[in-house]
Amino acid sequence: MFQPAIPQAGGLPLIGALPRFLRDPLTMLDEIRHQGNVCRLELGFLDAVTLHHPDHVDHVLRSHHRDYTKGGAFWSMIRELLGNGLPVSEGDEWRRHRRMMQPQFHRQRLLGLATLIIDALDECLEWSDLDSSWQTLDVGARMPHLTMSVASAALLGMNTSRDRSKLIARELDSMQDSLFSAMVAHRLPAWLPLPGRRRFAQSIAIVRHEVQNVIEERRQRVESGDDLLGLLIDSSDEEDGRTLSNEQLLDETISLYLAGYETTATSLQWALALMGEHIEIWERLREECDMVLRGRNPRPSDVRRLPYARWVIQESMRLYPPSWWLPRVAQCDDEIGGYPIPKDTVVAPVMYTVHRHPDFWENPTQFDPERFSPSRSVGRHPLAWCPFGAGPRKCIGQELSLMESTLALAMMTQRFDLAASGQCPRVEMKTTLRPAEPVFLRMRRRRPAHRTITLSGISSSDSSSTMSL
16 A cells, blocks of 8 residues: 655755754744644754644554654653653553652642742742832743742752752753753764763763752651652552662652753743733733732642633743653554654654644634633644643643642732833753743832732722732
8 A cells, every 4th residue: 555755854965954953943843844744854863753733642642652662862861861760761660650659749749739839939039139110130040940949849848958959950951951962972982072972971970969869868867758759758559569769769859850840940931931022911810810819828729729820831831842842762663644654763743833733723823821711722632732741651740830830920920010021032942942042021029009900801899809919
């Protein structure tokens, strides 16, 4: 039976489309998607079949997930940091660890962590250099510090030293900055003194050493604690009663730290940058927070009462998904979208283009949080939005990340005013999609005042809708 050849992005011999990709990767991904929902992309060191339709994401990540594993240069580099942590492990070990860890991410457990998150946010959002006069701030630069503090509190506990948390965060940043260079160098001889490779290895060694010290210190305590590390120490396999070894704890803790720190920081940077361009979204978000919180800090039970804050984060992650692709390697001959996929082919669902596919998103480049409202979500393909992956390997920390981001936005709108700040920054494509430039926003500390709350466009002048803030 005749099967058509997969369309291919144009390029040069040996290096393929690498020069164009390095110059403007997102424009190139958009162009590839317009060629079709399945397209071959050669980048010299990487030859992958890119996938741009939710049905194909479903095929690789959910319905045929056993036929596609995490192989290739990208995952080899990640394994050097994460060891055999949940994002990269396979087979029986992955199933056992997922079974042990899943109960710690159930709703009630997460609500227990919310208090740690709220306390950390309360401290991080003091911003004593900001007063009631308008100032232009590089708010984007503050988000990594904020999420580092929150991730440290939720994962390692409030008693983890700031210096240690900052060191871990700095080396994780360095690792991600050098990951692409390390991928390029992956097939070259190990003795070549390549700067990206050397710095990548140094960062990994520092992170693993520091986290190992935290675990050893925690093991010596009488009580393990209520943070995620404490919960993991107390976890056991329901089938054989085994617990996680120190090495397994190290791999899983670094995996959770990296996911919670980087993904949330990037999501908040884009959310703030987009609201600086669309100030009416900030105002709508502030109305919700004022109505629900009435001037106090959030409580864990408030998270579900802040749907618009969650929609803002979801829409930011739709436009700029931190994990912009999820490469896999075919373990057998297959077919996707009518095209043959031979065994050992690298296939790459591209979240960036899936999230902007015009068949599933009206005005796909527009920032519109209300597209995630229940009424507008009816009938949408379940994988038209999948920044955390899909299927059995979907990120275990999805709800934790969304909860943290929702609380962070709510508490920022309580404290600060935002003025229209111009155009959203360009995108830098590394391991994640980051702003390529500082996220400068005009902000000031909110003045206490009597405000009339007008939620969802409905104004009320009675005493129940007016509160002193």
